[in-house]
Amino acid sequence: MTLLLKADRVTKKFGGLTAVNRVDFEIEKGMIAGLIGPNGAGKTTFFNNITGLYTPTEGQIYFDGQVITGLKPHLIQKRGISRTFQNIRLFGQLSALENVLVGEHVRLHGSILEAFFRPPRVMAEEKMARERALDVLDFVGLGRKIADQAARNLPYGSQRRLEIARALASDPKLLLLDEPTAGMNPQEKRELTDLVRHVRDNMGVTVLLIEHDMKVVMGISDRVTVLDHGEKIAEGLPQVVQKNPQVIEAYLGTGAAAEGA
Amino acid sequence: MMKKILARGELIAVVLTAFLALILGGWQIMLIAALAGMLIGLSAEHKANYLPRAAGVAAFVGLILIAITHFHNTSLSTLPGMEHIPDQAKTVGTYLIALGVIIGLAVLTAWIHNLADERKRQVYFIGLMVALAVFFPFFEQCPGLSWTNFKFVDMAAGCSEQSNLLWIGPVIVMFIYALQAIGLNIVAGFAGLLDLGYVAFFAIGAYTMGLLRSQQLGSQMGDPDFFRWSFWIVIWIAAATAAFFGLVFGAPTLRLRGDYLAIVTLGFGEIVPIVVKNLYAVRIFEPISLFIGQLFGQKSSDLMQFCLLGCGAKPLDITAGTKGISPIYPPDFFGYTFTVGEYVPWYFLALTLLVVSAFFIYRLRASRIGRAWVSMREDELAANAMGVDLIRTKLTAFVLGAMFSGFAGAFYASYTTLITPDSFDFSISVIILAQVILGGSGNIAGVMLGSSIIMLIDRVLLDKLKMVINGVLQGLVFKGIDNQALAVFWTSLTDATAYKILLFGLILVVMMKVRPQGILPEQTAARRRAA
Ligand SMILES: Nc1ncnc2c1ncn2[C@@H]1O[C@H](COP(=O)(O)OP(=O)(O)O)[C@@H](O)[C@H]1O
Ligand SMILES: [Mg+2]
Numbered sequence: 001m002t003l004l005l006k007a008d009r010v011t012k013k014f015g016g017l018t019a020v021n022r023v024d025f026e027i028e029k030g031m032i033a034g035l036i037g038p039n040g041a042g043k044t045t046f047f048n049n050i051t052g053l054y055t056p057t058e059g060q061i062y063f064d065g066q067v068i069t070g071l072k073p074h075l076i077q078k079r080g081i082s083r084t085f086q087n088i089r090l091f092g093q094l095s096a097l098e099n100v101l102v103g104e105h106v107r108l109h110g111s112i113l114e115a116f117f118r119p120p121r122v123m124a125e126e127k128m129a130r131e132r133a134l135d136v137l138d139f140v141g142l143g144r145k146i147a148d149q150a151a152r153n154l155p156y157g158s159q160r161r162l163e164i165a166r167a168l169a170s171d172p173k174l175l176l177l178d179e180p181t182a183g184m185n186p187q188e189k190r191e192l193t194d195l196v197r198h199v200r201d202n203m204g205v206t207v208l209l210i211e212h213d214m215k216v217v218m219g220i221s222d223r224v225t226v227l228d229h230g231e232k233i234a235e236g237l238p239q240v241v242q243k244n245p246q247v248i249e250a251y252l253g254t255g256a257a258a259e260g261a
Numbered sequence: 262m263m264k265k266i267l268a269r270g271e272l273i274a275v276v277l278t279a280f281l282a283l284i285l286g287g288w289q290i291m292l293i294a295a296l297a298g299m300l301i302g303l304s305a306e307h308k309a310n311y312l313p314r315a316a317g318v319a320a321f322v323g324l325i326l327i328a329i330t331h332f333h334n335t336s337l338s339t340l341p342g343m344e345h346i347p348d349q350a351k352t353v354g355t356y357l358i359a360l361g362v363i364i365g366l367a368v369l370t371a372w373i374h375n376l377a378d379e380r381k382r383q384v385y386f387i388g389l390m391v392a393l394a395v396f397f398p399f400f401e402q403c404p405g406l407s408w409t410n411f412k413f414v415d416m417a418a419g420c421s422e423q424s425n426l427l428w429i430g431p432v433i434v435m436f437i438y439a440l441q442a443i444g445l446n447i448v449a450g451f452a453g454l455l456d457l458g459y460v461a462f463f464a465i466g467a468y469t470m471g472l473l474r475s476q477q478l479g480s481q482m483g484d485p486d487f488f489r490w491s492f493w494i495v496i497w498i499a500a501a502t503a504a505f506f507g508l509v510f511g512a513p514t515l516r517l518r519g520d521y522l523a524i525v526t527l528g529f530g531e532i533v534p535i536v537v538k539n540l541y542a543v544r545i546f547e548p549i550s551l552f553i554g555q556l557f558g559q560k561s562s563d564l565m566q567f568c569l570l571g572c573g574a575k576p577l578d579i580t581a582g583t584k585g586i587s588p589i590y591p592p593d594f595f596g597y598t599f600t601v602g603e604y605v606p607w608y609f610l611a612l613t614l615l616v617v618s619a620f621f622i623y624r625l626r627a628s629r630i631g632r633a634w635v636s637m638r639e640d641e642l643a644a645n646a647m648g649v650d651l652i653r654t655k656l657t658a659f660v661l662g663a664m665f666s667g668f669a670g671a672f673y674a675s676y677t678t679l680i681t682p683d684s685f686d687f688s689i690s691v692i693i694l695a696q697v698i699l700g701g702s703g704n705i706a707g708v709m710l711g712s713s714i715i716m717l718i719d720r721v722l723l724d725k726l727k728m729v730i731n732g733v734l735q736g737l738v739f740k741g742i743d744n745q746a747l748a749v750f751w752t753s754l755t756d757a758t759a760y761k762i763l764l765f766g767l768i769l770v771v772m773m774k775v776r777p778q779g780i781l782p783e784q785t786a787a788r789r790r791a792a
Contacts, residue, residue, distance in 0.1 A: 051646055052646075053642065053645075053646065072645075072650075073645040073646045074645055074646075074647075074648045074649055074650045074651070077646060077647060077648035078648055082647075083646055085643065085646075089640050089642065089643035090639075090640070090643070091635065091636045091639035091640055091643070091644070092639055092640075093635070093639055093703075093783065094632070094635060094636065094639060098632055098635075099636075101629070101632055102632050102633065102636040102644065102647050102649070103647050103648075104629075105629055105632065105633055105636075105647060105648045105649055106648035108629045110628055110629055110630070112625065112630060112657065112661070114628075115624050115625050115627075115628035115629075115630055115631070116621050116624050116625065118624065122628075126628070126629075129629075166647065167647075170647070170648060
């Protein structure tokens, strides 16, 4: 297996608080990796470091063999890392279709003058972009009917899916999902788990997901990494990690639902 | 009661018609009829017989219109200070045509409004608006109006009335402001960047036109006609200059967020007129001798310096300071020279500029660039994470916005033939922003509507209202009372134009309360597409 992403002793400090502390992390192509840990463990901060929203205080991040540490978010996205957010961040006023089209932004090339004169090349590009966006909406199970609805008017579960669709539209190599099943009922969670597997199997996208619900992570992850207080405390196959006493303590210690484990 | 019989739009049409007919009267009956007709058509819901219904409502409103207009024509217009209404405007023929206009437009608009095909609906509606806009100046000019009596009236008799030309001048100015408003809409409406100094680019466009098409610079160079470049080239240079300054101002500042950006842009709007005001005595020396001389401890007065600019007996007067630049040559068009006071060619030039710009901006919004703008406004961080280059995207918005303002400024300079630093006051930035917010930030059609409303209130309606109130006070209330001081006090107290800024402020506050998205909100477009 080839290495896709590698984090080398990544540290992120906010003033006196070390949110992520010397975390080493690797992910191979084609995997579904899980990142778990109690609230405030530094999982989202770790994501933000990878996607360029934060610059690591120390350490390096490599993607596809190249250093991406400190690059601007849009450049990292262009290289093939796409993400969703823990608290959904859609473009509420835009239609579902336009949301997905923004996701395709880096793949499109029309200039200002071309936007006005609409030469055939740009028309074709735009048409293909729309087709593709509709396909992606289909793929994530939203269907084409909702394409023209404003994103903020969609039900919660659909918004989560739309965010995944938007992230997939750029045809990324790596998809980062930040608690994609948060706030869902068990039935919806199962469906979303299926979607994640579907993304990996049929689009060939490598997935790294943060998940609070142990059941979900254990169900789909090929490998699980556990963060606590910014430090990596365990890593390995789900079944093994689950029995790690340190992990159990971390979860029990913060009063989080450990019975799932 | 009324509410059940009439839809909300129809009710607005009634109130608006009554009010406008009361203060305008005369020929303006046609404009009011057109406006009310479209309003009624737009509020026609798709029901079984919506067309006859629209016609019925229009006929009803039309009768109100005629009654009130007739009252204005025969009674109000005789009060002191009121404009004389030409006889042709008071005939049954005129009234019947107005009735025809209101019913016809109501039915036509209702039909278009209820077309199933979204695209057709849009195209037809734009077609209708453009047709009305093209028709308007002929209609408003005297010869056109005379046709409303089915015959050519003796032009000298009915048409010498100045009041016939009431609208076209303000409408041209309205187009200039609308052009700026749709430009600002790119910056503030699409990209979500609060620009409080938009007038800076208006000024830059205007002064570029002024400098390159007047004797201001040429006369100091010995050849007064040196800067008389073609209008059609200079308008592009003006837009490019404004865009360039947009880049210069924007590049270092667009990293700022929200309030900070607003404050910095506010500064631009203030700085540009001040700089312009002070560029009337310019003499520039090369700075290198000074620097080296000072290095060796010499006084600057002992130095031999090479003069670079403004080296004659008098320093160079670039902008003429507060006096302003004038006269600015009007455009030529294939041998025809535009002239002051002959409005129709100006009108069509402004209309063309506006329509082409609106079309351009519409297409930009529909492109990947437009999507990037709006996504940034909706959620900057998410847009960035989705691959939108924030700096670049903000800069394109800022520069393009500046460009359209530059076009507007260049046209404005030619149209008024005189520009002074005072014509580019901070209040212009605010009024344009108010137009954007009132009409519907992010919606091109809405923004143009906002422009029309504010500009017509500003340039026409308040003057007329003042006239009517004055007339009533002078002619009826204070007629029998012999107290001049009281009359003067009341007339100045009821001077509607004095409450302009208060009124705009009130409009904005009320809008924020009842309809913060503006009259034509952006999202209706998305919702309609879904239908
Ligand atoms: N921008 C920030 N500034 C200061 N502290 C932050 C910031 N982002 C996160 N933190 C802190 O870092 C810690 C880790 O947060 P986070 O990564 O969101 O945890 P998780 O996603 O695992 O729940 C928390 O204590 C949080 O308060
Ligand atoms: Mg988190």
